[in-house]
Every structure is written in structure tokens, then in C-alpha cells.
Amino acid sequence: MDHSIQFVEATSLKQKPSSEELGFGRFFSDYMFEMDYSAEAGWHDPRIVPYHPLTLEPSSMVFHYGQAIFEGLKAYKTKDGHIQLFRPTKNITRLNKSCERLCIPKVDEELMLKAFKELISIEKDWVPNGDGTSLYLRPFIIATEPYLGVRPAREYKLLIILSPVGAYYGDQLAPVKIYVEEHYVRAVLGGVGHVKTAGNYAASLKAQEDASAKGYAQILWLDAKENKYVEEVGSMNIFFKINGEVVTPQLNGSILDGVTRDSVIDLLKHWNVPVRETRISIKEVFEAHARGELEEVFGSGTAAVISPVGELNWNGDIITVGDQKIGPLSQRLYDAITGIQTGKVADPFDWTLDVTSVKVY
Known part of the structure; x- marks a missing residue:
């Protein structure tokens, strides 16, 4: 055309x-x-x-x-x-x-x-x-x-x-409180959870409203079939740092392929930080916390970039993460991504596109 x-x-x-x-x-x-x-x-x-x-x-x-x-x-x-x-x-x-x-x-x-x-x-x-x-x-x-x-x-x-x-x-880097949703579901395999369509967000509003009334900033969605595997947060993908390894739910057809998610994974590999895309249950997350191995939890997305999580509430069982302060890896990722975005640090991945010199009309 x-x-x-x-x-x-x-x-x-x-x-x-x-x-x-x-x-x-x-x-x-x-x-x-x-x-x-x-x-x-x-x-x-x-x-x-x-x-x-x-x-x-x-x-x-x-x-x-x-x-x-x-x-x-x-x-x-x-x-x-x-x-x-x-x-x-x-x-x-x-x-x-x-x-x-x-x-x-x-x-x-x-x-x-x-x-x-x-x-x-x-x-x-x-x-x-x-x-x-x-x-x-x-x-x-x-x-x-x-x-x-x-x-x-x-x-x-x-x-x-x-x-x-x-x-x-x-306050961009103040850890947020997340409510684990067990009643409503965001997406199912074979549906439209992996794409950005307006209906996905309309379907999330009731659960988000209920969580907000309880004092929580966002919903953590579980899978629709077994109601136990972590999928994503309302406006972000989610990462867990457990015993030195970063784990994030694998893309399965009901999780959005986030651009910032992809950037986080590339940066972690670049830094030789162990990172794994896999199926992880909310029970595994809480068990890791009980063992003292849940070091950091953070979300990633275009709007928030990196958002540390300081509290998770799963069916009334509440855990705090990192004394409700941003963790060192979350901070490093935020500094690296925003630094590349704003030209403050080098871009080893050729992620940015300079549009300053575009001349039109």
C-alpha cells in the first residue's frame, strides 16, 4: 500500500x-x-x-x-x-x-x-x-x-x-500488595488471553474492584483449569526470585507475551543470572517463602516497567517479601531498562530507535 x-x-x-x-x-x-x-x-x-x-x-x-x-x-x-x-x-x-x-x-x-x-x-x-x-x-x-x-x-x-x-x-518503586484471585479467572487455553483485546480487561474489572476494596493494588491470576498455577498480574507479567534463580510462568496460550517480560529475560541471561520459564504453582511460591528462599517478587510491564511486590494474599494467608522493600535485582532491572530507554546507559541489544531526526511536513 x-x-x-x-x-x-x-x-x-x-x-x-x-x-x-x-x-x-x-x-x-x-x-x-x-x-x-x-x-x-x-x-x-x-x-x-x-x-x-x-x-x-x-x-x-x-x-x-x-x-x-x-x-x-x-x-x-x-x-x-x-x-x-x-x-x-x-x-x-x-x-x-x-x-x-x-x-x-x-x-x-x-x-x-x-x-x-x-x-x-x-x-x-x-x-x-x-x-x-x-x-x-x-x-x-x-x-x-x-x-x-x-x-x-x-x-x-x-x-x-x-x-x-x-x-x-x-511512587514507582514502592512495593505493591497483590491479591491472589481464586474465584474469577482471566483467560483459558484456546481463548484470547495471549493477545491484547479489550474483553480481557473488561473481564478482570470485578476481581480488581474486589481486591481494591481489600486494600490490594493488583490481582494475581491463577490458571482456569486447575486454579493453582500462576499466570500473570492484572497489568503485568510476574517473576519470582527463589534461592538465587528467577522463575516466571511460561507462555502457554493464556499469558500475554510482554515486551518488558522479554526484555527482563534477555537482561538476566546477559548478566548470567539463572532464569527459567516454567509452570509454577502458587503453593510452590508460598512454600519457598516458608523455607526462607523467596527472595524477590516483581512484575514487569510497559506502564510500570518493574514493579516490586511486597505482599501476597492467598486465601487469607498473607506473606511479605523482602521486608516490603525493593530487592537488589528488581532495582538493577529497573535501572537497566529505564537507563536504556532514556539513553543513560548503553543499549547492548539495539532495543531503542532514535526518532529525533525524522523530518515531516
């Missing part, structure tokens, strides 16, 4: 928030990327336009049958003023995996990368430079065909919106 992207200039621009008031996902930049799909024309009319409300038919299929997928990645301002993305091609590849599972037409990966670059180039002043801040990119696709009937839609819209963000959990 034609990779040229149309640009429509805004008549006025927003006032940008300060780094101190950002939070997460509260503010949105002046422009967004938009592209449409029809069965006749395929993906067409890629454009960067002023951020605006969408007008959809009430019969649009996304409202009734849930064809909606998304991704999340970040742009960072480096110490020398450059702007760089972190592993954007991984997110684009995963977006197309979600497309395949949800029967949505795949997108051209070169065009998506170009859209990221050009949108950030236009919105470069929206990339914050405070500690722990970044510009969050949210690409997503929804089914827009006006039709009531259970089948894949024949019309879609792809959008990319931008949001300057701070730390996901406020």
Missing part, C-alpha cells in the same frame, strides 16, 4: 501539563493517527489529524461483538534531548498477532512504524523530560461496520493516540 501519510494541521493547540501533574493516561496530545479499512479498499487513507471525538453508528460491531485490540509503548527523552522508542517493532508484531486471533485484517508493519515516527516528530514537544516520565503511545483497532450479526466485521478503524505520563503506581 501507499506509505504516504496525510497531515491535517490543527487550528489551535492545547496547553501542556507539567511533569508533576501527569499521572497516567489523563492527558492527550494535539494530534492522533487515523486509518480506515474496508473489504473493498483494504487499509487506506492514513492520516495524522487533530485529536477529536469519534462518530460511530450505534450499530457499529465493536459495541456488540467486541472486536477491539490495542497496544502500548513509550517514547522517551534522553539526557541529550533526543527522543527514542523502546522496541517498537515488538509491539507492532504483537498487534498483528492480536489481529489474527480477533479476525481483524493485519496492518502493514512498515507503515505502522512510519506512523509512530511521524506522529512523534510532530508531537515531540509533548514528550516530557521529568524523572520517570514518558510519552505513552496507544495504537488500537475497532470494528466500525454498522451491522448486527455474529461474524468478523468488514470495516475497521485504526488509531494511535498519545498521552504524556508519569509513574503508573505513583
